[in-house]
Amino acid sequence: MESNVKQAYEAAKALYAQHGIDTDEVLRKLEEVKISMHCWQGDDVKGFLNADQELTGGISVTGQYPGAARNPEELRSDLEKAFALIPGKHKVNLHAIYTDTDEKVELDQLEPRHYERWVDWAKEQGLGLDFNPTCFSHEKSSDGFTLSHPDAEIRQFWIDHCKASRRIGAYFGEQLGQTCVTNVWVPDGFKDNPVDRMTPRKRLKASLDEVFAEPLDPKYNLDAVESKLFGLGSEAYVVGSHEFYMGYGIQNDKLICLDAGHFHPTEVISNKLSSIALFTSGILLHVSRPMRWDSDHVVIMDDELLEIGRELVRHDLLGITHIGLDFFDASINRVAAWVVGTRNTIKALLRAMLEPVDALKKFELEGDYTTRLALTEEFKSYPFGAIWDYYCASKGVPVREQWIAEVKEYEQNVLLQRG
Numbered sequence: 001m002e003s004n005v006k007q008a009y010e011a012a013k014a015l016y017a018q019h020g021i022d023t024d025e026v027l028r029k030l031e032e033v034k035i036s037m038h039c040w041q042g043d044d045v046k047g048f049l050n051a052d053q054e055l056t057g058g059i060s061v062t063g064q065y066p067g068a069a070r071n072p073e074e075l076r077s078d079l080e081k082a083f084a085l086i087p088g089k090h091k092v093n094l095h096a097i098y099t100d101t102d103e104k105v106e107l108d109q110l111e112p113r114h115y116e117r118w119v120d121w122a123k124e125q126g127l128g129l130d131f132n133p134t135c136f137s138h139e140k141s142s143d144g145f146t147l148s149h150p151d152a153e154i155r156q157f158w159i160d161h162c163k164a165s166r167r168i169g170a171y172f173g174e175q176l177g178q179t180c181v182t183n184v185w186v187p188d189g190f191k192d193n194p195v196d197r198m199t200p201r202k203r204l205k206a207s208l209d210e211v212f213a214e215p216l217d218p219k220y221n222l223d224a225v226e227s228k229l230f231g232l233g234s235e236a237y238v239v240g241s242h243e244f245y246m247g248y249g250i251q252n253d254k255l256i257c258l259d260a261g262h263f264h265p266t267e268v269i270s271n272k273l274s275s276i277a278l279f280t281s282g283i284l285l286h287v288s289r290p291m292r293w294d295s296d297h298v299v300i301m302d303d304e305l306l307e308i309g310r311e312l313v314r315h316d317l318l319g320i321t322h323i324g325l326d327f328f329d330a331s332i333n334r335v336a337a338w339v340v341g342t343r344n345t346i347k348a349l350l351r352a353m354l355e356p357v358d359a360l361k362k363f364e365l366e367g368d369y370t371t372r373l374a375l376t377e378e379f380k381s382y383p384f385g386a387i388w389d390y391y392c393a394s395k396g397v398p399v400r401e402q403w404i405a406e407v408k409e410y411e412q413n414v415l416l417q418r419g
């Protein structure tokens with residue numbers, strides 16, 4: 001470790017210690033936090049099962065940056081590069097379309113063996129895996145409906161796909177000795193105002209009941225359900241709204257997934273955590289950055305990311321919260337996108353852990369809002385960067401912006417050779 005990094009750490013450590021914050025202990029806690037890095041940033045949500053299929057489901061990727069992964073080997077190589085630049089041991093979040101098999105298989109027929117190579121790789125790398133059924137980019141979802149489809153046969157196809165996905169999730173959990181979160185998101189909705197908002201929701205509820213009917217060991221697989229306000233082509237109405245899944249998740253003991261881009265433009269998920277945590281046994285996050293809509297920009301250190309970190313730390317929610325990322329930007333180097341978003345998410349948690357929470361809570365309780373405000377603001381310029389640099393160095397990953405050169409080198413030697 002460079003001596004200036006260590007010296008800066010020691011000076012910062014002494015400053016934080018004056019407020020009773022033990023930075024060594026903070027870093028021990030930080031290394032326990034796993035971020036689930038989404039595989040789909042690496043290839044613009046194409047996957048390998050039906051890679052020629054157009055991306056549908058009301059989501060969109062823009063940009064033409066060269067070097068997207070074209071097969072599982074390339075995607076794993078890119079993920080490895082990104083993880084080499086991110087401190088800590090984490091997870092990879094796979095979508096069902098990221099099969100690694102020579103077989104032509106339909107979504108409702110998927111089995112654990114179609115992901116065996118992912119599991120071998122995850123074992124080798126010491127990573128966990130999470131999973132998602134892919135209820136979009138398919139001819140059977142071309143009219144915008146899946147689990148709530150009025151046609152029973154089409155509905156059954158998607159039910160079977162989600163059931164298969166849960167079994168794959170349980171296989172990941174059992175093989176890797178780390179619980180897999182299998183998250184169900186369906187795009188179902190109407191472009192224009194519906195007459196009947198209720199019946200599709202009844203169908204979605206019944207389909208989910210079927211999907212989740214098979215009991216699976218929660219040690220291996222946990223189910224999550226993800227709501228959304230609107231998508232491209234489902235602007236007027238989404239069947240799986242926030243209220244729908246709040247109800248479903250609480251009634252059926254499922255993790256409620258909060259995607260930062262799935263709410264009204266000024267609505268934030270940070271303000272929902274303390275409520276949902278009171279009524280559920282767990283939460284899944286899709287940390288994203290909506291810009292004017294659910295644009296899935298790369299996560300930056302903005303106020304909402306900091307506030308998510310604070311809520312998780314201040315209310316001790318890290319133990320019950322599964323932190324996933326969900327962004328896809330094809331206008332920049334895709335490995336860099338992962339590195340920026342993931343490092344920022346971890347750094348936001350670190351910043352939250354470096355706040356004098358007990359003192360701030362005490363001032364609040366005593367009604368001393370002046371000190372609450374003043375101390376919060378002063379802490380924004382405390383030297384958290386020195387703690388972060390030390391953490392990166394101690395985990396053997398590049399300090400500060402040094403990682404950019406490594407990504408550029410990888411781009412020259414690997415990404416640009418893909419043609």
Ligand SMILES: C[C@H](O)[C@H](O)[C@@H](O)C(=O)CO
Binds near residue numbers: 045059294
């Ligand atoms: C690809 C993901 O599953 C998808 O982004 C979903 O999680 C979502 O957020 C849709 O808007």
Ligand SMILES: [Mn+2]
Binds near residue numbers: 226
């Ligand atoms: Mn999402």
